[in-house]
Amino acid sequence: MLFYTLLIAFYNIVMPFEKTEYLAKLKSRKLESHVYRRYQLLGLQIADLLGDRAHKALYIKLVKERGSEELLGLAKRISSLAHVEKKGAYFMTCLQKSETKKAQNPKP
Secondary structure (H helix, E strand, O other): OHHHHHHHHHHHHHHHHHHHHHHHHHHHHHHOOOOOOHHHHHHHHHHHHHOOHHHHHHHHHHHHHHOOHHHHHHHHHHHOOOOOOOHHHHHHHHHHHHHHHHHHOOOO
16 A cells, blocks of 8 residues: 555656656657658748748648749749738739639640
8 A cells, every 4th residue: 555655656746747858859849840752841941931830731732742843933932022921821822823824824
């Protein structure tokens, strides 16, 4: 019975510290990016250019599906615009407009 009481006391004292350390480690690992493919790197670069790291998965997917040159060029042009507050939203708007232009004017 004494052993059981000591075990519970130890658990209540030590585990909260270990739990907070573990959570802090998870938060720090979240900030690191693990890149295995070129399109992942380009998607992260676009997210950084636009200041929209929260939507990095979207940019990675776009680069994977559509290619990198057009998207990276568009992101660089938008990142240089000082008057745009939400550069990620503006990027998506410009991307949609370019898609509609391509659909209306197909190459012969």
